[in-house]
Amino acid sequence: MDSDGTRDTRGTHANPVPRPAGPPVVPPRPARAPGVPPLPDGSGFLAWLRTPRPEAAPGVWRFGHRPRPEQEPERIPTRQLLSGAVIGFLCGWLLCSLLYNGFLGGFWLWPWFVMAPDSWTLGQAGWLSSLSYVYEVLFFAGIFAIFGKISRWGEVWRRFGPPAWRPKTDDSHEPPPTPEQDPVEWPQLRAAGAVDAAERLAADARAGVMRDVDHARILRAWQGVRGGRFSLATFTGTVLKDGAAACVHPSGARDLPGRIARHDLLTGQVRLGTTADDARNPYAYRGTGLGLDPELLGTSLVAVGPAGSGKTETVVRPLAESLCLHALAGRAAVVVVGAAGAGLGPADAYDVVVQIGNPESVYDLDLYGGTTDPDEAAAVLAEALVGDLAEPHQGGDTRRSTTVLAQLLGPFRAVHGRFPSVPELRQLLDGAPAPLAALRKGLQASGQESLLRELDARERQMGHPGDVGGILADRVALLDRPAFAAFFDTSGQSRPFSLKALDHPVRVRIDLPQRGHADASRMLARLVLAQFTASVAVREDRSLFACLVLDDATGVVTPEAVRGIQRLRSGNAGVVLTLRTLDDVPRPLRGPLLGATGCRMALSGLTPWDGQDFAEVWGKEWxxxxxxxxxxxxxxxxxxxxxxxxxxxxxxxxxxxxxxxxxxxERERWSASELAHGVPPGHAVLSLTSVKGEHAPPLLVDLRG
Structure with a gap:
């Protein structure tokens, strides 16, 4: 069982091939996870697998987590604690001195008056004299114990004594788990009768040839067995044949080269930092690790911070790496979009790398999203071309633009069997007589009367002052440049990537040509976002989490994009957007954008007016x-x-x-002034919402921890 039929990437392997592409070359399966040296006894993997992961609040790093008490214990100030301890000691010493010297009488020696009234005096022979010393020591020790309890000597010892000098270690000595509870033994397989498969996987784990990606991938395949996608016999046969390499990703990869972040694929989390031990954070979160998983990314994430605040290095790169690991495990499909050279991971970490504007790029980008429906293609393309134009009289009404494009795309596809290339589309929008005449002739020859009426309507509208065809032609002209001459080909001579492939666990990186083509890059980013929201809505297998990571979403947020983001949660998908400032988003869309995303991050260096938007969406508390x-x-x-x-x-x-x-x-959780001036460098304030509706309040997080 090399594949269950739902994880093939439909020709999206990243093996270098010349343009036009030939058949893909599938690399041989590695015997071990690439780049990971084997452990002789597998102890590292076994310890990782057996580490407890208790249930915790959203965002808490669960690997080895120790829950804190529900209520914060009272912490006495150091000065008050030490002064109280000294005063308690002096009071105890004074009382013992007064009793010992008889200034308060001898009532405290009543046992000796009763038992031996003539022989209790110190120095007199007899066994009662020896016991009197023991009684005095115990009596005075009891006095000091009472005063020590009142003046909190125990707290002084724990805070300043030897227990505080030693590093904190895990002193829990739990007995080894039983075979029925040991995850290394795969008890779920044994309970279902696949004992041989469980024995093979346990042996590979002890031999050190299994890693976290292998475990997550096989666990995902087992979930497919329980879901009925394939049979238990097929699963067992594959595991007995390949062991830890069973059900491998179509690329043959079993790990990512050069991981930079901490991952826990058993819970699906990636650690981004540590929640600060700050009074503004809830007590249960202070000092805990911060981890994000698909349950949180399924509500989408927007991160805002100026250049140099660490958005790409501390947020985008770890999340992209985590999603690529999930893809290798058959759990997710990821598309990462950013400027060329932005540091979004090596090319070896992806199945498909689209380098727009680079003639050495193996893959092309499908301008029409892989659809064959002219109306759908027109809607997505209109969103990319004019979705950022705010005023309707400037052409921002995407409905009119969709109509114009549909009037041309439909007839062209009916005549040529394909959609127009960028130069051909520009000529049609400009109203060039020769292409329109050739198109009319082809429609007349094939008897396409309805499409002829569409073309007639387009020609009538060209002369009207409010026609948006000219604006669309000017936008298409941004892609009709020599740098993009080899891209967006529709003749079948290139290898275009389509977001229709998100039905499979594919890893995609799209490099945008920011340098010298900023407007074209923003338009292409809108195109990818529009195609992503349209594709995930019609996926057949929604058990696969789909995520679009968009580094620098400047000029990408449009009304239709916000509506699309709102619909992603129900399709088991999400987006990650980063912005330098909310000023890159039109003022009417800032509130809806923050409302449509469940996870919101404000990094250090935020402006006060950006902080005001975050303060409003986070609300107030008593x-x-x-x-x-x-x-x-x-x-x-x-x-x-x-x-x-x-x-x-x-x-x-x-x-x-x-x-x-x-x-x-009632006070704001985080005020605009605090967000602008109270967030230290390398920190961020992050609020979380899971797809189940669980919330985490705004947390101050150290992204460097």
Whole structure:
């Protein structure tokens, strides 16, 4: 069972081939995960697999997590703690001294008066004299124990004594799990009767030839067996034949080269940093790792921060790497879009690398998204061309643009059996007489009367002042450049990639030509986003998580894009968008964008006006506010006046009385000023929402931890 039939990438392997492409070359399966040295006994993988992962709040890194108490314990200030301990010791010493010297009487020696009233005195022979020493020691020790409890000596010992000097270690000594509970033994396979397959996988794990991707991939295949996609006999036969290399990804890869982030494929999380031990964070999150998984990315993520704040390095790259690992495990399909050289991972980490504007690129980009429906192609292309134009009179009404494109794409496909190339589409939109005449002649020859009426309507509209054909032609002209001459070919001579392949666990990276072609890059980014939202809505297998990672979404957010993002959650898909500032989004769309995404991140260096948008979407919370008022005390008697004068000379301040008022007030979780000036470098404030509706409040996160 090399594949279950739903994970083939339909010719999207990244093996270098000349243009036009020949048949793909499938590399041989590696005997071991590439780039990972074998462990003789597999102890590292076994320890990773057996590490506990307790249930936790959204965003908590579950690998080895230790839940904290529900209520935050009271932490006494150091000065108050030490002064109380010293005072408690002195009081205990004074009381013991007074009792020992008889200043408080001898009532505390009543046992010896009862048993031997004439022989309790120290120094007198007899066994009762020896016991009297023991009694005194125990009695005085009890006094010090009482004072120590009151003055919290135990807390002093834990905070400043030897327990605080030693590094914290895991002192839990749990017994080894039983075979029925040990994940290394694959108990779920044994319970279903696949004992031989479980034995083979357990042996490979102990031999050190299995890694986390192998475990996740085989577990995904087992879920396919339970879901009825293929039989238990097929699964068992494949596992017995290939062991840890069973059900391998169509690319043959079993790991990614040069991982940079910490991943836990058993929970699906990637660690982005550590939640700061800050009073503004909920107590349960302080000091815990922060991990994101498809359950959270399924609500989409938008990250806003200026250049140099770490969006690509600390957010986009780890998330892209995690999604590529999920794709190798058969769980996800990922498309990563960014500028060429943006550091989105090596080419070996992807199945398909589309380098638009680079003549050495193996793959092309399908301008029409792989569809054969002219109306669907027109709608997606119109969104890419004019979706960013805000005012309708500038051509921003994508419905009119869709109509214009459909009037040309339909007749052209009926005559030529394909959609027009970029130069051909530009000529048609410009109203060039020769292409339109040839198109009319072809329609008349084939008897396409309905499409002739579409073409007639297009020709009538060309002369009207409000026609958007000219604007569409100007936008298409951005792609009709020498740098893109070998791209967007529709004649079948290239190897175009279509987002229709997201039915399979494919890894795609699209490099945009930002340098010298900024407008074209933004238009292509809108095209990819529009094709992504249209493709995931009609997928057959929605058990596969699909994600689009868009590094720098400047000029990409449009009304239709926001509506598309809102629909992704129900299709088991999500997007990751990064922005330098919310000013790159039209003002009417900033609130809807933050409302449509469930995960929102504000990085350090945010502007106050950007912080205001985040503060509004995060809302307010009720807190306990303490108002302290100092009121000067006026002495009315001569003795009081003298005492106040002496006190003022000593302290340098007039005697005052302090009044404390506690009240409940509603305050912003994070104000615009705090987001602009209170987030340290390398940190971010992140709120989370899972596809199940679980929420995590805005958290201050150290992305470097």
């Amino acid at each position: 807190i306990e506010a303490r108002d302290v008022t100092d009121r000067q005390i006026i002495a009315e008697t001569p003795a009081g006046k003298v005492l106040h004068a002496v006190r003022q000379v000593i302290t340098g301040k007039a005697p005052t009385a302090r009044a404390v008022t506690v009240r409940q007030v």
